[in-house]
Amino acid sequence: MTTTSGNRPVGELLRQWRERRRMSQLDLAIQADISTRHLSFVETGRSKPSRDMILHLAEELELPLRERNHLLLAGGFAPVFAETPLNSPEMASVRTALGQVLSGHQPYPAVVVDQRWNLVDRNSATGLLLRGVAPELLVPPVNVLRLSLHPKGMAHRILNLGEWRAHLLHRLRRQISLTADPELTELWRELDGYPCDQPEPEIGAGTGQIVIPLRLRRGYRELVFFSTMTTFGTPLDITVAELAIEAYFPANPETAAYLQHQHHPD
Incomplete structure (x- = not known):
């Protein structure tokens, strides 16, 4: 259901979501209170984001919970949001x-x-x-x-x-x-x-x-x-x-x- 198909790196996926939200790197960096340089390094793969950084950027991008899990997996981390059947x-x-x-x-x-x-x-x-x-x-x-x-x-x-x-x-x-x-x-x-x-x-x-x-x-x-x-x-x-x-x-x-x-x- 997602933009995260395949094995694309987390930085590429974050960039794709940022562009989908029509935000510049500067816009997102200011909103997330990080440097533009750091964000650029994350998006290009020069810097590996932590689990907390992925969740922080996903929150600022207002991503669905399902997509936040996909980003965590792409970044090498376990998903944090459960998907519990409604009849459970x-x-x-x-x-x-x-x-x-x-x-x-x-x-x-x-x-x-x-x-x-x-x-x-x-x-x-x-x-x-x-x-x-x-x-x-x-x-x-x-x-x-x-x-x-x-x-x-x-x-x-x-x-x-x-x-x-x-x-x-x-x-x-x-x-x-x-x-x-x-x-x-x-x-x-x-x-x-x-x-x-x-x-x-x-x-x-x-x-x-x-x-x-x-x-x-x-x-x-x-x-x-x-x-x-x-x-x-x-x-x-x-x-x-x-x-x-x-x-x-x-x-x-x-x-x-x-x-x-x-x-x-x-």
Whole structure:
């Protein structure tokens, strides 16, 4: 998943990440409080960085925990960040926290996804979003971006498909720029190839909207949502670091009333 394929030296990998972050050697040296000369020697292999120096530079570059482990291995050190399966006993408190957030968000939809947008868990309110989706798209692993934009997924019910599609592809491109994950790049290519008969506006062009809404057809109704993303603070485990909760909120009183009625029909 990574820029660290092969047996490239740690200095070369650090340089590649620095350039990906669009930082000069001087920028990173100042931020990391080291000399430019020292950083140059590390990047060219003239100086072997210590374990602490690798972790320090990785922190300043805001690298994912998985990539920090790869850098440590390239530098001749053991990884320091564990990757604990979510279903393991050690992760019981994490599973409990996720379950509380999902159930507490009812009657509004919420999902837990991993870093590649594969569905990890969801609450029952998401059933409203999944109506009419082709069964094959719901076979695990379920990718929520594919589910949204696939012609047999939610796409035919999204009234502002061009706008929503532009938003999702923009978000995915930004994630690719931060992580350099080739599987996300392949996912972007797949999603970008899906048909769309609506114009796709430039994100950030200034439409006067507060957020980009999801406008969903539900029978003769139009349901309007906005979403938020929540991650764990200061994670030290790769699995936890790569989890996110996307919660959908009603963007108007009519949508809120409909969802409340669906949850409590009496």
